[in-house]
Amino acid sequence: MPFHWVTTNPLKSFFNKINTTIVMSSIFSKIISGELPSYKIAETDKFLAFLDINPNAKGHTLCIPKEEVNKLFELDDETYSGLMSFSKKIAIALEEAVPCKRVGMAVIGLEVPHVHVHLIPLNKMKDMDFGNKLNFTHEQLSRLAEEIKENL
DSSP states (O other): OOOOOOSSOHHHHHHHHOOOHHHHTTHHHHHHHTSSOOOEEEEOSSEEEEEOSSOSSTTOEEEEESSOOSSGGGSOHHHHHHHHHHHHHHHHHHHHHSOOSEEEEEOOOSSSSSOOEEEEEESSGGGGOTTOOOOOOHHHHHHHHHHHHTTO
């Protein structure tokens, strides 16, 4: 059954209601499998990039390995290097699509125990503040994902 968007973003509502990492550990796996929708930017057999639905800045993107690994430094060397290379390609396309001074990168992993690289278009230091969240409509996020893809 295809996913239908409603006035509010149900996935964002879901994220806002979840307070436990036990459930969160499967969120990215469900995005990878297609069980949950995402604003996909790029995908290979090992990695996936999609827009963050709780962005710090316009274009905030997550790059993840498809293998569910909790911590960045638990990745094997090949996957670690591959994730960084994949993230670099996405960051270059992101910087072309979203006017910014640079694209910042962060790996935190406290909310979702699945390695993920945050790529955040930066114009000011506050753009890296994870307590500072912006809201975008489904249409805005869909259009932005397409704009970033066009630069890959």
